[in-house]
Amino acid sequence: MISSPVILAFLAIFSGFCLLRFLSGTSVLQILVRCWRSFEDHFHVYQFYKVPQYNEHFQENRLYRKISTYLISLPAMEDSDFTNLFSGPKSNDIILHLDANQVIEDNFLSARVWWSNEKSETNGKRTFLLKLRKKDKRRILRPYLQHILSVADEIEQSKKEIKLYMNVESEPHENGRWRWVPFTHPATMDTVVMDGDLKNKVKADLESFLKSKQYYHRLGRVWKRSYLLLGDSGTGKSSFIAAMAKFLNFDVYDIDITKVSDDSDLKMLLLQTTSRSMIVIEDLDRFLIEKSKVVSLSGMLNFMDGIVSCCGEERLMVFTMNSKDQVVEQAIMRPGRIDFHINFPLCDFSAFKSLANSYLGVKEHKLFPQVEEIFQTGGTSVSPAEIGEIMISNRNSPTRALKSVISALQNNSIVAQRLSESRSVRSRDESGEAEGGVFCRESVHTVREFRKLYGLLRMGSRRKEEHSLDLGSVDKEGSRHGA
Structure with a gap:
């Protein structure tokens, strides 16, 4: 006969097994761990750091973008309570983004840190908030930020996505001056229809530009290059711009002049562009010929090669024109404004x-x-x-x-x-x-003068007849009164 202690031990083991099985199928353990950590947090002092998306000049904070890229790659993003899902540039890509007021945890050098994404209710600006223990601040803060930058750079290099920026934001105080979409234009240098020698010359010029940072600095010049594309509509200027962006792996900033308020606004748009980018203004001749009241000619010329154009490096400025105009060419073709001139002819x-x-x-x-x-x-x-x-x-x-x-x-x-x-x-x-023409003009002139003279004579004769009639009526009335 089985003793009672054995039965009790068996029941205890069986109950413990059932309890563990039940807890493994629920979130009770996670709740207990979270409660313990929340209790532990009350006995630590924390330091907070804010990383805003834009600065006071509405310029993009690059650190914000790097942190966003880094956080997307963390496994904790998938384990967080709230996560936004977006489709990527490819049909089978799924991208995770941090939700507002969502908190995810990261570990670095045996220290725990927390990230959250906050959105201001007053101006709509987004800000990353970093939370770490004050005792770990001096030990991990700078190495941790360097770690974030290096990981983000590796991810961006492996998944380089060219972006097309447009100045169409109606409320820049909320989301900045530029909005972007993935630039998926299929044109490449191989598909562009152009003279072979000219294409090789352009490619050599672009490759030389990428390697000329020290050379430009030694000359005291801004590390940028300006291209003018001249040709009728349909000759391939836009496709060539896309091919240049793909060749250089540069983002494209397409400036719509109709969305610019004045010269200062145009300068501000240039200041908010990033390095390794192409700044494009299309139909420059139409803007200069029509003499826009919004942006002046001097404002456009200063945009091309003025002091503000030196605020940023490794840029390519591309301007397009549909027709030749002597006044326009004299204004923009000064050495220093346009470095490379490409003519796009009609089909031959x-x-x-x-x-x-x-x-x-x-x-x-x-x-x-x-x-x-x-x-x-x-x-x-x-x-x-x-x-x-x-x-x-x-x-x-x-x-x-x-x-x-x-x-x-x-x-x-x-x-x-x-x-x-x-x-x-x-x-x-x-x-x-x-x-x-002399005879014809004189003949026409003579006929007109004759008609005018004839009209005057008729008017004079009519006045005489009326005057004589008036005199006759007066005489008749006088004779009646005399009688």
């Missing part, structure tokens, strides 16, 4: 062959001589974008695509010929009028 036969190879996968075709003949005869003014659209629409049949291109070029040539003929006829008419 060489560009057509590059387009056919890229869009249709065709390097040679029996219709190429006919296309070349049309280009050689001249009179065509078709942009590469127009040719590309035709090829995309007929990409399944290269022959049909080439025939459509030939038809478009012929129609464009006919229209251009008719326009030139109408211009020549108009010029002949104007020259003929200039030759015989």
Whole structure:
């Protein structure tokens, strides 16, 4: 017969096993640990550090971005009570972001630290709050921050994402002057349709610029480079800007002049850009010709090469123009404002062959001589974008695509010929009028003077008739009174 102590021991073991099994399936242990840590925290003094997202000039705090990148990589982010989930640049990427008033814990050199993300109710600015024990402050603070910067740099280098910034923020006091989206333009230096020698020259210039920091400093010059892209719409300027950004791995700041309030605001936008970036202003000629009342010409020129342009390094400034204008060129083409000038012409036969190879996968075709003949005869003014659209629409049949291109070029040539003929006829008419214009003007002048004189004579005769009628009526009335 089993003794009672054995039974009691068995029941105690069984009860303990059931209790542990129950606790393992619940959060009781986590609650107990949290309660113990909360109780322990009351016996320590803590130091707090704030890392705001923007400074008083609405400039982005780079440390805030580094900390955000670092915290996203922590396993504690997934274990926290509240976490925001966002889709990444790829369809299968999930990004975790710290929620407002959420607290996550990190460990460094056997010390515990806490991070929280706060949002101000007055101005909407976000701030990271670092909490650590005061006794650990001198031992871990600086090494911990250096650790954060190094980890964030490694993550950014491994997952470099080019950003497109736009100055469209309606309330800059809340979220700064710039808003950004991932820059996913597919253009590269290999896909851009451009003369091969010119493309290699541009690539060599950009590579030399990246390696010239010490050279620029030795010369006492700001480490920046300015490009002017000149060409009609559809010639590939925007695609080339995207290709340059991909080649340099630079963020792009696209400045919309219509969103700028004055010259000082334009300078402030430049001050809030980061290093290793491209600052782009498109349609510069339209802005200068229309003489904007918001930003003056001197403000734009100071933006290009004034004192404010030296506040930041390793920048590329890119300006685009659609047409040549002598006044505009004299204003901006001074040495020091534009370092590299690239002309984007309309489509020629060489560009057509590059387009056919890229869009249709065709390097040679029996219709190429006919296309070349049309280009050689001249009179065509078709942009590469127009040719590309035709090829995309007929990409399944290269022959049909080439025939459509030939038809478009012929129609464009006919229209251009008719326009030139109408211009020549108009010029002949104007020259003929200039030759015989004296006689015609004198004849017209004589006829007009004659008509005017004739009108005056008629008015005079009418007045005489009315006057005689008035006298006759007066005489009749006088005779009646006399009678």
